[in-house]
Every structure is written in structure tokens, then in C-alpha cells.
Amino acid sequence: ALGSCLNNKYSEGYPGRRYYGGTEVVDQIEELCAQRALGAFALDPARWGVNVQPYSGSPANFAAYTALLQPHERLMGLDLPDAWGGSHTLRPLPSFVPAASLCPAGSCGRAAGALMPCPRAQPATGLIDYEQLERTARLFRPRLLIAGTSAYARLIDYARMRTV
Structure with missing residues (x-):
């Protein structure tokens, strides 16, 4: 139920600055999550950033x-x-x-x-x-x-x- 094509996609780095190619969809997902996280706390994206990546x-x-x-x-x-x-x-x-x-x-x-x-x-x-x-x-x-x-x-x- 939790399997996805992302299971086998290595995406080290940050959106637009990955160490490997082919991560455009991962970039879009991370950017959407970051926008939603900032919105959830009513934070201005010009002043705040958020990293939505788990560390492991x-x-x-x-x-x-x-x-x-x-x-x-x-x-x-x-x-x-x-x-x-x-x-x-x-x-x-x-x-x-x-x-x-x-x-x-x-x-x-x-x-x-x-x-x-x-x-x-x-x-x-x-x-x-x-x-x-x-x-x-x-x-x-x-x-x-x-x-x-x-x-x-x-x-x-x-x-x-x-x-x-």
C-alpha cells in the first residue's frame, strides 16, 4: 500500500541542486511539501525556509x-x-x-x-x-x-x- 516508484529513486541534495539527474518529480514533491509546511504556520517564504526531508x-x-x-x-x-x-x-x-x-x-x-x-x-x-x-x-x-x-x-x- 505504501510502495511507490520513489522507493528506488535516490535523491540526495535539494530541489534543483541534486547530485543525480532524473529527480524532477522528487523536486516538485519536496517543493509542494515545503509550501504546505510554510502555509500551515502562516510563514512568509521570503523570510523562512523549511527542509521537509527526513534525515533517515x-x-x-x-x-x-x-x-x-x-x-x-x-x-x-x-x-x-x-x-x-x-x-x-x-x-x-x-x-x-x-x-x-x-x-x-x-x-x-x-x-x-x-x-x-x-x-x-x-x-x-x-x-x-x-x-x-x-x-x-x-x-x-x-x-x-x-x-x-x-x-x-x-x-x-x-x-x-x-x-x-
């Missing part, structure tokens, strides 16, 4: 999570070693993450219940164990299922994910 993927992910979830709604993804990214996990114990929820105080990742084992890829094949994922989701009842591919090079069965 984790804050960008958090922005998407908070746009899609209400406070205390849960999200779930694969365990970090299986490469679904770390922006949705907190690791107080090896191989466990808390029942992460978005808290009103803005403290994403705090325990909202018992620790839940994070779904893992199958060690023998490196493939997602969809049955384990489904069992864990039934217990955990996430509102959002993270299907990130930071370093997971296998194909994801999105049709199966939708059934979860």
Missing part, C-alpha cells in the same frame, strides 16, 4: 506509521535479522520485540502488553514462514503489517500477506 529512513517510516495508525494501534513485521528494518522494533531481549503500539506521548515501540516473538524467515530456505506470521498476527492483532525489504532479497507473497 526511520523517521520517514515513523511519519508513515503515524499517518496510518491511531494511538495504541499495533504494527508488526519480521524480526530484524530477517531484514524488515528496525524502525518498528525495540529489542529488550534477544529474538523478542514488545507489542509495539503508537503511544499518545509519541513514544513508538513501548510495550503495550506481553513480549511477542517476532516472526522469522525459515532458517533452511530463508523464506518467510507465512504460517508462523499468521499465527503471531492472530495473537498480536496488528493494524499494520510491515512488508519491508531493506535486505530481504526474496519475493514477498503480497496476496498471502493481505489474507493475514
Whole structure:
């Protein structure tokens, strides 16, 4: 649901001054966001500037999570070693993450219940164990299922994910 052609577009730099070509659409998006941010605070663009770029993927992910979830709604993804990214996990114990929820105080990742084992890829094949994922989701009842591919090079069965 959150995938886009921008996922694979590297756009280091600022609008009109990028290090790589082919970023005109990214420039337009950033300029529109900056205009809207200035307008939201009634700031004069002749006197003020705004940088709408996240400084890394984790804050960008958090922005998407908070746009899609209400406070205390849960999200779930694969365990970090299986490469679904770390922006949705907190690791107080090896191989466990808390029942992460978005808290009103803005403290994403705090325990909202018992620790839940994070779904893992199958060690023998490196493939997602969809049955384990489904069992864990039934217990955990996430509102959002993270299907990130930071370093997971296998194909994801999105049709199966939708059934979860």
C-alpha cells in the first residue's frame, strides 16, 4: 500500500541542486511539501525556509506509521535479522520485540502488553514462514503489517500477506 516508484529513486541534495539527474518529480514533491509546511504556520517564504526531508529512513517510516495508525494501534513485521528494518522494533531481549503500539506521548515501540516473538524467515530456505506470521498476527492483532525489504532479497507473497 505504501510502495511507490520513489522507493528506488535516490535523491540526495535539494530541489534543483541534486547530485543525480532524473529527480524532477522528487523536486516538485519536496517543493509542494515545503509550501504546505510554510502555509500551515502562516510563514512568509521570503523570510523562512523549511527542509521537509527526513534525515533517515526511520523517521520517514515513523511519519508513515503515524499517518496510518491511531494511538495504541499495533504494527508488526519480521524480526530484524530477517531484514524488515528496525524502525518498528525495540529489542529488550534477544529474538523478542514488545507489542509495539503508537503511544499518545509519541513514544513508538513501548510495550503495550506481553513480549511477542517476532516472526522469522525459515532458517533452511530463508523464506518467510507465512504460517508462523499468521499465527503471531492472530495473537498480536496488528493494524499494520510491515512488508519491508531493506535486505530481504526474496519475493514477498503480497496476496498471502493481505489474507493475514
